[in-house]
Amino acid sequence: MSSLLEAYVQTEDFDITQEYQNLRENNSESGAFVSFLGQVRDFNEGDNVSSLELEHYPGMTEAVLNKLLQEASNRWAISRAKIIHRVGALKASDKIVWVAVSSAHRADAFAACEFLIDALKTQAPFWKKERGKQGERWLDAKDSDQAKARQWMK
Amino acid sequence: MSSLLEAYVQTEDFDITQEYQNLRENNSESGAFVSFLGQVRDFNEGDNVSSLELEHYPGMTEAVLNKLLQEASNRWAISRAKIIHRVGALKASDKIVWVAVSSAHRADAFAACEFLIDALKTQAPFWKKERGKQGERWLDAKDSDQAKARQWMK
Amino acid sequence: MITLLYFARYREALGLDSEQFSITCPCSVQDVIEQLKQRGEPWLSILADSKLMLAVNQTIATPDQALTDGDELAFFPPITGG
């Protein structure tokens, strides 16, 4: 069975209501929907974050996201999966990333959704620059993200 | 830190837009939001399901859901968690259950959300009766649900 | 006096969702089950169901649990919600 897989990289915001509508439309064979929303936190490692600049590598980003979606679809029985990742200027509480998966079975939906966000965090070429009271700084990659990504390489 | 924990058992439908709004409101210290939606599948074990009747044990259901929320909050660093479970007459594609969790860290949000739905499936006293072409039948509990619930007992 | 509750397929099979039941303390859940079995079918089949679940005062219980006046004892099949 082929899954409906979609990835978008965009500066515009997205609408969760619309996303759930699209995910559930003509999808009554799926009983389980798992979604992940990542938003800009106002505190990161103790510093007050007022805004974020998200850069990416156009072309490679989309290729990686589509490869990850295909891998998720090969590993788990999912009917649909969609990733939206924003780039450009974002402020505290803005949405950054959306990963939504549907499946006939909840365990597959949970695993695929968590795999996608964990793999995206270490493989999709996005970079965050924070602006706060302390000025600007490019974020360092987190060891915990690398560790999470490795858990899926079994 | 005490979490905001809520459980509702209701016949009325719920609104995902509203749920996300409530979940994210004044919650900018949380960067990760994981939600699970369960809906009525139109096929279950090969039979065409046209509608579902959901019975529960008023009082005990709410007590169990609140106990599970408290357990999730003790085990993982979550800021908010909410469960909504519908009862009464439902038809194909109707929403049945909603579990939404917010956290500063996505791994906690995923774990707490999946724990809550897995534990709910074996511990909260709800019973489903399906109506389809083959008539009515009370569903049997699934061994796979028992196995999933046991995985959390570590 | 305690309250007995029946849910789902048991409720339907018995045509009954609750009843008041006299107990003589000390008394356990198992004692109540034995007395109910004496009513014959459909009680016999239900109470012999290997999947039968019990709750006393809305907490899952086992047949050896003691009961006291005013308790709520519920009989139900395995849970299928979510």
Next chain:
Amino acid sequence: MITLLYFARYREALGLDSEQFSITCPCSVQDVIEQLKQRGEPWLSILADSKLMLAVNQTIATPDQALTDGDELAFFPPITGG
């Protein structure tokens, strides 16, 4: 001729997001790195960064990878999206 791309803190440090670069085949990513190092700072520091990541034609690569005319070689720091 290949295309070099620089992202994030490297792009800022160099004040440059891309450039065309002449290669003489056969040639590896490591050969390009050696030539770029001869430009001095800030190239030296960037190319000595233990966290430096490489992609050739939009796929993660290692320094031993061979390059051919028309390739796209990108330099970037560890990923911090999501």
